[in-house]
Amino acid sequence: MSAEAQVKQIEMVRRQLSRESAEALNKIEKDFPDNPKSMDYFYDLYRRVHCEGEAPHGDKKVIGTTCVQVPEELIYAVGAVPVRLCNGSHTFDQLGAEFMPAKSCSLVKATLGMLSSEVASWLDQGGDIVNVTTCDQKTKAGRLMEEAGYRVHHLELPPSKESEAARTYWQSNVNGFARSLESVTGHKITRNGLRDAIVRVGRAQQAYRRLHRLRMSPLAPILGKDVFLVTNAYFFDDIDSWTDAVEVLNDEIERRCEEGFGAAQRRAPRILFTGSPPIFPNLKLPTLIEQSGAVIVADETCSANRMLYDVVNVDEWQLYDMVDALADRALKPCTCPIFVSDEDRKRRLLELARTFAVDGVVYQAFSGCQVFEMEQRSISRFLADEGIPSLYVETDYSPDDLGQLSTRIEAFIESLKARRRRK
């Protein structure tokens, strides 16, 4: 392709991307009445970053991450900013499809599509990425990123987290990652620097946990589509402004709870969302659920709850213990289906379903995400045994199946309503 044609193509991609994002944002913002006032911070953020292509961190050193298992505190400690690259756009999904196998999952295709398109405004071409060897697709994606010209640190993850050997293996890999960060940035990780980073992320997690807890209220005070937007913003927003914005939102939500204001109908079925992560602009399924009259009150996904819920505990505030503690936080509580056992995920779902008085579970699997697809049977059976109805939806980033999906979602929600009436 000639240079001119290439410039033209980039321009087209950019335009399509901005249109896709604007459409999705409109749907989330304008198709629902009574959005919280403090959501404007986030709507505006998405408008600037996704629709207008603003780079979120100016000239700060950005390090791309592709997984919740990257201990981001280490990146803050070397004075850089972590940006999560996992992408939710159908435009990039299509770009990725040009060179990825047809059966790979939309998320991996979109992420690679973005990285190879030169439109990735969040990370300069040739920038640094830390890629965790989780599933096969992500593992190999790390190699493709290198081919696309990025400098990639392959952070090796054990396939099981039960044994002590897996734990020490992972801890030593995280230590290796810390050293490689130091050499890449030329910035030493100091005790004070890491301690501040831990407290900083801790503050963000505390804000998230407060929001999470507020959603337990019997009258849902905020819709799930907004919460997904909030947690998605954590991917790229400045962490301190994000935390402040979430605290402002929390205050408003708390007032709503006190005033008895509901974001959804009083009898709207309460949904727990699990499975493949909804990432903006692909909030197709969450918006469909809430447009059909249900409300998402909690989730178990790596773009929201799994990313922000589990906190780190340091016993001795020295470098050696802090790094190991960060490694433990990333590994031990993780409910990703790439691990051998699904027991923790089941227990987590059950606990969320109980504490959030959930009526049903919606399980999203991106076509091609084998591990979520494979875990589906046992999770569904487990939920059924516990008396919790669930709906399994296999989908991708394309809008083709919207008609089908809406029938299925509505039928599921109608059956939840009928179930509730019977009780």
Add this chain to the structure above:
Amino acid sequence: MNRFRAFINGADIRRFRFWVQLGFFFLLVYGGYFMINLGQSLPTFSCGFNQPGRAGVCYLLPLQHQTHIPWDSIISGRGLGILTGLLTFLAWLFVFNKAWCGYACPLGTIQDWMTSLRQKLGIRYATYNLDWFTRLKKIKYILLILLIVIPFLMANSVAGLPKLPDDMGTPFCKICPARMVIPAMTGDFSQWTVDFSTGTAAAMTGLGMLVLGIFFVGGFINKRFFCFFCPMSALHSLFSKVALLKLRKDGSKCTRCGDCYRACDMQIREIADDVESTTLVKDDCMMCFKCVAACPEEGALKASFMNIPIYESTEAGFFKRMTKRGKK
């Protein structure tokens, strides 16, 4: 009441523990100077060799004397003595359970001080490789059996074998580091010698000196190094199930994040991984309740006394402690 609860649950357990341990240290090591006497059956290392500072005697010392008893005199006054000793020991244990280890034991406190020193120096701790560690910890039961059986074999001939030599004395005390460390706290270093009067005595006290060396090195690099092998802890664990003070867990609230396991000085993995048990006082547990302070899940871990929760894990408490400690 709720605010009081929140205050307690938000407390910094380390500081609380530091002061309680200091108090017990003074009481048990120097209490004797103030005419305090808590008896002969204390379930903690209030070393009997620390005279006149001791405010009571570690139960293992009289136990070894009591089991030095001929077979036929068990059903007699001496037998009754064993029984009352045991009952007094159990009464102490019944109330505070293994918190005797985490809050009262002077030898444990000294190890915690060694740990603080190491931490201040920024030297990394050592941990055991869990595989052989689980095997190694069993030594404390062997020690417990030996400290009962050896004195008995000194007084009795079993199956025609000759009696053990009398100069083995109180065999566990001979190798216990507390015999040397605790009296030293009152300036008494008389135990820091090898007794060459007989061969057996020389061997036992020599072994004791070796253990003392290991105690200092091990205790410096490993948290609560000696406690993994402590026969007192083994004796506690035989009865700890019925005690009033308990460490409880609600597995349904646990995310198995391992924060408690990280905090545990005794490397008790079950505290994080066991989601079935409701009471989790493992044999190594010293009931320091650092795990409760480390847990961010509302009510997943709690210390309870007579089933009344006295210290509970809360999200607010977790973050309060994190920001406080992270600031320093």
Add this chain to the structure above:
Amino acid sequence: MPYFAGIDIGSTAIKVVLVDEADNLFASKTVATGSHFYGNAQAAFLSLLKESGLESGDIGFLTATGYGRKLYREADESVSEITANAMGAKKVGEAYGGIRTIINIGGQDSKAIQIDREGNVVNFAMNDKCAAGTGRFLDMAARNLELELDELGDYHFNLKGAPPVINSTCAVFAESEVIGLLASGYSKEEIVAGIHFSIAKRTVRLVKRIGLEDQIYFDGGPALNKGLVAAFEEELMRKLVIPDIPQITTAYGAAILAREAWQAEELAAEQH
């Protein structure tokens, strides 16, 4: 006495059903969806009213279902075709001693629904995005064989010997496969049976995803095709319950749901 209407706007046909307060089927009508489904739906509804000697004021509540449900503005409420189908099948099934599994083949999808004794949906599965194994596929095949849809049943039963295996259930690929089979000398009877078995096989896989429970109810337009029913029964190895008018079950269910909604509203108004 008010009547209640259910209108099922499908991809091939629009079905309108009226019921009385006791859920008895009062009148029904089926018309082709065509390209202007809103106008056709409205026309079908009005002409059914006229035929039954009713006026729009006699209708207490109208519930829409099917793909066009949300665009039909005259409806008081819309409900997904799965819920409506379940309700209709449960009501019709009472005459057969109750049913627990529903197989529905529609114009552009196929569904398997499991219901409880009260007609509530317990579990369901739907085909993927494509029209494989649906009524549309049957249409396509009939056209290629130059047959009318209602002839397919007779051809099926005239089969002698074993039918050819049709591998493609994709409506597009199957077309060329059918033409290929014709060219290699298979008779129309054999091909028709082959098509029926291939649809049955595919749908049975769908049903097995949710689990089979007796009795099994088969509805949707293609259930009129006796040959297809026979193929299903053979694949499932049991008898199916086929209603008298299989197309209208979903519309019937919507009408019953309309009656329920109306009663709930009346009750709420009384309590106020």
